[in-house]
Amino acid sequence: MDRTAETRAAAETRRAETRAAETRRKGPVGRPRGFDADEALERAMRVFWEQGYEGASLTDLTSAMNITRTSMYAAFGNKEELFRKALERYTEGPASYGVRALREPTARQVATAFLHGAVRATTRPDCPAGCLGVQGSLAAGATGGHARDTLAAWRDEHTAHFRDRLQQAVDEGDLPADADPGALARYLMTVANGIAVQAAGGVPREELQRVADLALRAWPPVG
Amino acid sequence: MDRTAETRAAAETRRAETRAAETRRKGPVGRPRGFDADEALERAMRVFWEQGYEGASLTDLTSAMNITRTSMYAAFGNKEELFRKALERYTEGPASYGVRALREPTARQVATAFLHGAVRATTRPDCPAGCLGVQGSLAAGATGGHARDTLAAWRDEHTAHFRDRLQQAVDEGDLPADADPGALARYLMTVANGIAVQAAGGVPREELQRVADLALRAWPPVG
DNA sequence: ACACATCTGAACCGATCGGTACGGAAGAGG
DNA sequence: CCTCTTCCGTACCGATCGGTTCAGATGTGT
Known part of the structure; x- marks a missing residue:
């Protein structure tokens, strides 16, 4: 590894010296690269x-x-x-929706553009599902495929449990009649998974606690 | 692999036959396991x-x-x-907070218990950070450590951009004066990362669109 | 005491990993 | 033309992967 870096650095230095010695060079010398x-x-x-x-x-x-x-x-x-x-x-x-969102005129529009952009970018039919920034070390190779599928099923299974529980809440009048138990359950799982990603990246508990409290502000009132 | 499964299956079959033949066995025969x-x-x-x-x-x-x-x-x-x-x-x-949350009396308490449980479980000082169900194929071994850190930094960097933008919104009166730009930015990134996890698991776009719209209901009014 | 089932440690398997050395092919400048 | 630089394909490196075999140690039931 050290040898590698040293060799490469030496090569670049030599190249720079060569270029400087001949003061100007039209194009790169030698056989040009055969691919884009x-x-x-x-x-x-x-x-x-x-x-x-x-x-x-x-x-x-x-x-x-x-x-x-x-x-x-x-x-x-x-x-x-x-x-x-x-x-x-x-x-x-693919992730340029992020910086674009930052340029929206109001905070609400910033938030809306960002989240809608995230949905579009992670579900484009012509691209891999998800976000490189998350699953760059979430996805798995050949041997990890089973594990990945197992975990996706695990998350879906638990989402279904929450959907059933929230359907019961609708039936009992504990949630508005027009509330969507499936969407609410998916929302909870999404926020929880997002919290897990943040935690894995080292975000401290107090900050995530504020995130959770904020997320609960979206919860519908008793119906 | 086939050989493995076959051998193991054969062994279990043989064991079962032996047990059945001798009709009853006090303890397992042979040298007992040397570890817990x-x-x-x-x-x-x-x-x-x-x-x-x-x-x-x-x-x-x-x-x-x-x-x-x-x-x-x-x-x-x-x-x-x-x-x-x-x-x-x-x-x-560690994830039993999930089924415990399902037993809470009201939907709001279910949601609150689940998210607060997620925060606690993913940030316990005596346990790895994050959720096994997410980073079971998110985390990385020795060679992937750099990539994981790079991505964590990448997410933090973009969170900071949003924090700065939302601070500007507070200054302009576009958000309430008591709004917390850092918490709001973290909230957005958390939901977006959660969406990415769902998308990677195959959740379709329409469903995630509803999640995003739901998440935006937590957004503070113009201040 | 004996026979037997199981555990244990170490050596080993083929496959694959990321990364390299080398020699011939091929374009650019004189 | 020749020379020089760079590209490219192959064959290979040591390390590690998940998984297996085998001989010997060890405890249990008869």
């Missing part, structure tokens, strides 16, 4: 998005990018740098 | 919780369980079954 680096990065982003960082093997990545391991290594450094660049591309591409 | 299977499962659960399914290697698991690979294989079948049993234990243990 931008398109390759786009494809790598998709793979990371779908399979996560660890779940995406170099074989998966390079075969999707239609280049060899060596070409990937030369063009992007290593797997970690490739991931970093893919994340940048994701931020400016 | 319950405690071993508890420890395995922790490792899966912290590192995810793929991120937890057999070496990680067995060394945490203080048993050998062979003992684990004999007692739990294989890694996948071990994970399934760990998830069951998690459901009845």
Whole structure:
């Protein structure tokens, strides 16, 4: 690893010196790259998005990018740098709804644009489901596929329990008659899963407590 | 893999036949197990919780369980079954707040108990942060550590952008003066991340759209 | 005391992981 | 043309993956 970084750094230094010594160079010398680096990065982003960082093997990545391991290594450094660049591309591409939302005129419009953008971006039919920023290390490779499906089923099962419980509340008049138990149950599970993501990232308990209290303000009054 | 299942199934069949043939057996014959299977499962659960399914290697698991690979294989079948049993234990243990919440008398209390329980369970100082049901395939092993940290920083960075934007809204009177921009920004990011988790699990767009609209009902009025 | 079922530790399996070394092919500049 | 630089494909590296086999230690029921 140290050797690698050292070698690469040395190569870049040498290249810079060469360029400086000859003061100006029209184009890059040597055989030009035989593939579109931008398109390759786009494809790598998709793979990371779908399979996560660890779940995406170099074989998966390079075969999707239609280049060899060596070409990937030369063009992007290593797997970690490739991931970093893919994340940048994701931020400016599929996740650009985030910065767009920030430019909305009112706070409510900011919030609305952001959440609606998140829904659209995570459920586009032509893209992997979910958000690279979350499942970059949520998704799984071949061996983890079963585990991932098991957990998705686990979450759905518990959502169903809440839906049933809330349906009972509607029947009892404890919720408004027009309340949607399925949507409310999904809402609870969504907020709880979001809280788990935040917690895994190190957000402290007090802050998440405020999030939970805030989320409960959306709860319908007794019907 | 087929050989494995076949062998194990054959062994269980043989054991059952033996037991049936001798009609009654006081205790299990042969050398008794030299470790506490319950405690071993508890420890395995922790490792899966912290590192995810793929991120937890057999070496990680067995060394945490203080048993050998062979003992684990004999007692739990294989890694996948071990994970399934760990998830069951998690459901009845750290995640039992879920079923407890279902027993609350009113819908609002159900919702409150569930979200507050989620906050407590995902931020216990003596347990891994987050929820096994989410990061069972969210967390990462040794090689994925950098990626996980990168993504956590990425989410925090964008949360900060929203905080700044909402602070501006407070200054402009677009939000109530007592609104907490940090908490509101965290709330938005939490819901968006939760939506991403749902989407990754296959929840369709229309349903998530209803979730987003529901979440926006918690938004404070123009101040 | 004996036979037997089970546990245990270590060595080992093929497969795959991320990452490299090398030699030939191929375009750019003189 | 020749030379130089870079790209590209292959074959390979050590490490680790999940899983298995086997010999020997160990406790139980007869």
